[in-house]
Amino acid sequence: MxxxxxxxxxxxxxxxxxxxxxxxxxxxxxxxxxxxxxxxxxxxxxxxxxxxxxxxxxxxxxxxxxxxxxxxxxxxxxxxxxxxxxxxxxxxxxxxxxxxxxxxxxxxxxxxxxxxxxxxxxxxxxxxxxxxxxxxxxxxxxxxxxxxxxxxxxxxxxxxxxxxxxxxxxxxxxxxxxxDLLLTRWRKLMWNIPFNGLSVALDATTKQLVDDPHAVALIEKIIQEVHGAAAASGIEIPETMIDKTIDSTRTMIPYDSSMRIDYLNRRPMEIEAIFGNPLRAAKKVGAEMPRVEMLYQQLKFIEAMRCDTC
Amino acid sequence: MxxxxxxxxxxxxxxxxxxxxxxxxxxxxxxxxxxxxxxxxxxxxxxxxxxxxxxxxxxxxxxxxxxxxxxxxxxxxxxxxxxxxxxxxxxxxxxxxxxxxxxxxxxxxxxxxxxxxxxxxxxxxxxxxxxxxxxxxxxxxxxxxxxxxxxxxxxxxxxxxxxxxxxxxxxxxxxxxxxDLLLTRWRKLMWNIPFNGLSVALDATTKQLVDDPHAVALIEKIIQEVHGAAAASGIEIPETMIDKTIDSTRTMIPYDSSMRIDYLNRRPMEIEAIFGNPLRAAKKVGAEMPRVEMLYQQLKFIEAMRCDTC
Missing domain, CATH: 3.40.50.720 (NAD(P)-binding Rossmann-like Domain)
Structure with a gap:
């Protein structure tokens, strides 16, 4: 070598x-x-x-x-x-x-x-x-x-x-x-979008989220939206990954998402990279992600209210 | 008399x-x-x-x-x-x-x-x-x-x-x-659902919500969903009411919604009456309200985390 x-x-x-x-x-x-x-x-x-x-x-x-x-x-x-x-x-x-x-x-x-x-x-x-x-x-x-x-x-x-x-x-x-970099990017977004987003929007740890039935039902719908937008972009991710993303978070050592750490420290959050860009990519191929869009809008509001350095 | x-x-x-x-x-x-x-x-x-x-x-x-x-x-x-x-x-x-x-x-x-x-x-x-x-x-x-x-x-x-x-x-x-009691009920829900819901989910006053462009964009989408579910139920509300609902909140004396007061006092919130029942009614007539459903799930999570007497 x-x-x-x-x-x-x-x-x-x-x-x-x-x-x-x-x-x-x-x-x-x-x-x-x-x-x-x-x-x-x-x-x-x-x-x-x-x-x-x-x-x-x-x-x-x-x-x-x-x-x-x-x-x-x-x-x-x-x-x-x-x-x-x-x-x-x-x-x-x-x-x-x-x-x-x-x-x-x-x-x-x-x-x-x-x-x-x-x-x-x-x-x-x-x-x-x-x-x-x-x-x-x-x-x-x-x-x-x-x-x-x-x-x-x-x-x-x-x-x-x-x-x-x-x-x-x-x-x-x-x-x-x-x-296939795009596949791995969308695969990761299936976790980042619901768990980074909701951990800030609901001010909760990933463990608190996966322990609540209403939060889990919402997480599942959000992951389905991301999965659907990936499919519309020509990225085929096995459907079993939807449940697997939630299940693997159940067994994860309790952990604050990177976005929640930024939020708790009143720093700018990576909203555009994790939410804005996928939303724009989905729109280009005609895929709707209403819940992801709602989470994006909520995070933008939360950041405007809370970030000290934005 | x-x-x-x-x-x-x-x-x-x-x-x-x-x-x-x-x-x-x-x-x-x-x-x-x-x-x-x-x-x-x-x-x-x-x-x-x-x-x-x-x-x-x-x-x-x-x-x-x-x-x-x-x-x-x-x-x-x-x-x-x-x-x-x-x-x-x-x-x-x-x-x-x-x-x-x-x-x-x-x-x-x-x-x-x-x-x-x-x-x-x-x-x-x-x-x-x-x-x-x-x-x-x-x-x-x-x-x-x-x-x-x-x-x-x-x-x-x-x-x-x-x-x-x-x-x-x-x-x-x-x-x-x-x-037409149902018309007046749905008309009121066009305010209650976005403003009660988001004032709790985003921990904000109605004034803070109508002052933020992302929150306003979301509120508009939510009201459209409620308006659409009413229409699917045979309740025709003039479309001008969508903007009017937001505009009248802009000129309203700053005010905490009843749901936010319950939230701040750690009391049960009227989630089923204001969100659950309309969602079930919409489902019966085949109308989708994804953002309203998401707000319902967020509120149920928030109540479980926060309410002292639930």
Whole structure:
């Protein structure tokens, strides 16, 4: 195998910090862009508590701005989509000629902003199925799951995507390359839309939701709408996934959704990426999602009432 | 005109207390059933602050139970529908042979519980378009509007209904008899369903709702669903009423809906009367109300999480 690739992590939060630390532990040169945690991580490194095994990285390549980052083979975008206006500045420097950008963000068509900076053919997109929280400066708690599924934003699966998947698996990450990124995006939306949305709209944990019969009936209808909009877009997801999405949440370790954490911290929520883009995509193919649209409108109202920095 | 009729008020709250006091001021013998306010009102009477003119009733016929109430010509049911299990006990005594029951409750088919006790042909139903709050023991603040529209629960408009309307108008109440009770019920639901429901689901005042573009877009869709279900039930309401319902709320004096007051006080909410019954009626005629159903499910979840006495 050729020399290991160099990685850049744009956004060292719960997700970027975890995967970046696993890659670094696996022997890769990894460069982390940090904001609030820069001083702490530079001094003390990263601390990972994971259900797959705890570890610490004492020496970390930290960067307060992209100016000090070297060109990298793979730039992982792990910012919230609510910060995508920064991508123009953040992606140019670390992504060297021939390097690719792997967008690990929630939602649909979230790769478009990165593609506008580096070109669609250099962009990969991925969805992460994991429960992870940042619990302190440079301190990440990985509670459950861990799978990444990613593929090319445009066109068929490239050798670059396959190589990244191989390196990630070697580093202990449950990574999978797919030739159908849209399928995995819609599959993830079947969870994100009802559970992120209702956990905020009803101010509840996912456990409280799956324990209530009226909430479960609503969740089922919402997932059916998402499933139907995917089908109208030519994405065939087995119907058994509707029940499976609810059942797997019943057995999930109780967990606050990322959107609820943003809501509780009065931060902007990823409403456009997770709700607005799928609604617009569904509309284009003539699919109706009245409950998803209602949830979108409720979240926009809640954000306007509550967000301190919007 | 024949001798004035004797009235019983079952539930001396913001609504029953106001209309009962106006009838008593108009020279009628009115008997009030009270629970928590019995001692206070027996001693100090009723105090009404109204945009139509303030007044006090120093001497009030108060009753702690129906046992002490005389037979009355008209028994006004002004309890919340959440207390309808009490009607069997409460209606028998004050409603004398030939007397009628006037049900002034929110929702659809809310007359059924009273009809089960005294017979459908002795039941009138009415909707009230008014903003009124009980602000202290025996102390009612009537903020805006005041109209009552009522008619017979079964069959055409009866002389009894017309006579009550005449007496109420003489007493200063903006009362109207209608030969289409269902129309006035659905017309009221066009306000109650979006504004009661969303004021609880989004924890907002009606003013906050009509000031937000996403909330207004949702309200409009919800009203369209209610309007469509009415049409499918054979109730033709002019389409201009959709915008008018929103516009009139814009100019309304800022006001907490009755359901939001119940919610804030952790009391049961009138979810079945206002949401459940219309949903069941719509289903019978094949009309879909996905957003109303979603609101119903959200409210049931919220009540289960929050109500202290459910």
């Amino acid at each position: 050729s020399q290991r690739q160099r990685y850049a992590i744009i956004g060292t939060g719960a997700l970027g910090g975890l995967y970046g630390a696993m890659l670094a532990r696996g022997g890769h040169e990894v460069h982390f862009l940090l904001r609030s945690d820069f001083d702490h991580v530079t001094k003390h490194g990263l601390k990972i508590e994971s259900h797959l095994g705890d570890f610490e990285l004492s020496s970390v390549n930290t960067h307060a701005t992209v100016d000090s980052m070297p060109a990298c083979d793979v730039t992982i975008v792990a910012l919230k989509t609510t910060q995508n206006r920064l991508l123009e500045e953040l992606l140019t420097s670390p992504t060297r000629d021939g390097g690719v950008v792997l967008v690990l963000q929630n939602g649909l068509d979230v790769e478009a902003d990165s593609a506008a900076v580096v070109g669609a053919d250099r962009v990969l997109g991925g969805t992460c199925f994991l429960c992870t929280n940042k619990v302190g400066p440079g301190h990440i708690r990985h509670i459950d799951y861990g799978r990444i599924v990613f593929g090319n934003y445009s066109g068929a699966l490239s050798p670059a995507a396959v190589r990244i998947a191989e390196e990630m698996v070697t580093a202990g990450i449950d990574a999978n390359a797919t030739d | 024949s001798q004035r009729q004797r009235y019983a008020i079952i539930g001396t709250g913001a609504l029953g207390g106001l209309y009962g006091a106006m009838l008593a001021r108009g020279g009628h013998e009115v008997h009030f059933l009270l629970r928590s306010d019995f001692d206070h009102v027996t001693k100090h009477g009723l105090k009404i602050e109204s945009h139509l003119g303030d007044f006090e009733l120093s001497s009030v016929n108060t009753h702690a139970t129906v046992d002490s109430m005389p037979a009355c010509d008209v028994t006004i049911v002004a309890l919340k529908t959440t207390q309808n299990r009490l009607l069997e006990e409460l209606l028998t005594s004050p409603t004398r042979d030939g007397g009628v029951v006037l049900v002034l409750q929110n929702g659809l088919d809310v007359e059924a519980d009273s009809a089960a006790v005294v017979g459908a042909d002795r039941v009138l139903g009415g909707t009230c378009f008014l903003c009124t709050n009980k602000v202290g023991p025996g102390h009612i603040r009537h903020i805006d509007y005041g109209r009552i529209v009522f008619g017979n629960y079964s069959g055409a408009l009866s002389p009894a209904a017309v006579r009550i309307a005449e007496e109420m108008v003489t007493a200063g109440i903006d009362a109207n008899a209608t030969d």
